[in-house]
Amino acid sequence: MxxxxxxxxxxxxxxxxxxxxxxxxxxxxxxxxxxxxxxDNHENLTPQVAAGKRLWETNNCVGCHTLLGEGAYFAPELGNVYKRMGENKEAIKVWIKTRPVDGVPGRRSMPQFNFTEEQLDNIAEFLKYTSEINTNNWPPNIQG
Ligand code: HEC
Missing domain, CATH: 1.20.5 (Single alpha-helices involved in coiled-coils or other helix-helix interfaces)
Structure with missing residues (x-):
């Protein structure tokens, strides 16, 4: 047919x-x-984390760094920096606090932001928070 x-x-x-x-x-x-x-582990979204995110935005960290893959490729990924630094908020604070004003000769360097202790705490809380978001293991390695 x-x-x-x-x-x-x-x-x-x-x-x-x-x-x-x-x-x-x-x-x-x-x-x-x-x-x-x-x-997104929003139950850990404290006012400190929110304040840290605001500092992240107003200081244009994303102009040099990526956060969970979003941002610029001048400086290391920071979504997992809390884990990279041994789950140590103090280490993050010390790093940001001790950046030399004139940079490090011969290296890409990070500015000195002159943050207060409270601002450093907020940023560290924010970076801890981002490291705890379930991203299906992104970034794929600890270096970011
Ligand atoms: C002008 C570019 C620039 C800006 C803006 C910047 N950074 Fe950085 N940052 C760098 C560079 C470059 C490095 C790596 C330097 C090195 O390894 O010596 C770095 C490293 C870091 C590290 C250590 C990363 C690691 O894996 O060891 C942290 C934490 C960090 N930055 C946080 C921040 C935060 C928070 C902000 C915003 C308040 C910020 N950075 C803004 C350039 C920048």
Whole structure:
């Protein structure tokens, strides 16, 4: 028998296919939204972390560093710096505090920001917080 591809068959494929992929899109969007809510560890989002994020933004750290892959490639990734520095907030604070005003000769160097002790605490809390976000193990190695 001679098979005929009719207009109504074409229409059914068009509407059926569209409906299928719209539903798939909605289901995956819902899945992403529910997964993200369990991963951002928002229960640890303290006022200190928020203040640290504000310092991160107002001092343009992202102009040199990446944070979880987002930012500039001049300086090391900082999403996991808390882990890289042995889960030690003090080490992060000391690093930021001791940057020489004139830079380090022959090296890419980081500015001296003259932060107060409280600001350093906030930044360290923020970097601890970012290191605890479930990112499916991004960055892939400890160096970032
Ligand atoms: C002008 C560019 C620049 C800016 C802006 C900058 N940094 Fe850096 N930072 C660097 C460079 C370069 C290094 C690596 C230096 C080295 O290894 O000697 C570094 C290293 C670091 C490290 C140590 C990383 C490691 O793995 O050892 C931390 C922590 C850090 N920066 C935090 C910050 C924070 C927080 C800010 C914003 C307040 C900031 N940086 C802004 C250039 C910058």
């Amino acid at each position: 001679h098979e005929v591809f009719t207009k109504s068959m074409a229409r059914n494929i068009y509407y059926g296919g569209s409906l299928f992929f719209i539903l798939l899109f909605l289901a995956l969007t819902f899945d992403s939204q529910t997964a993200i809510a369990t991963r």
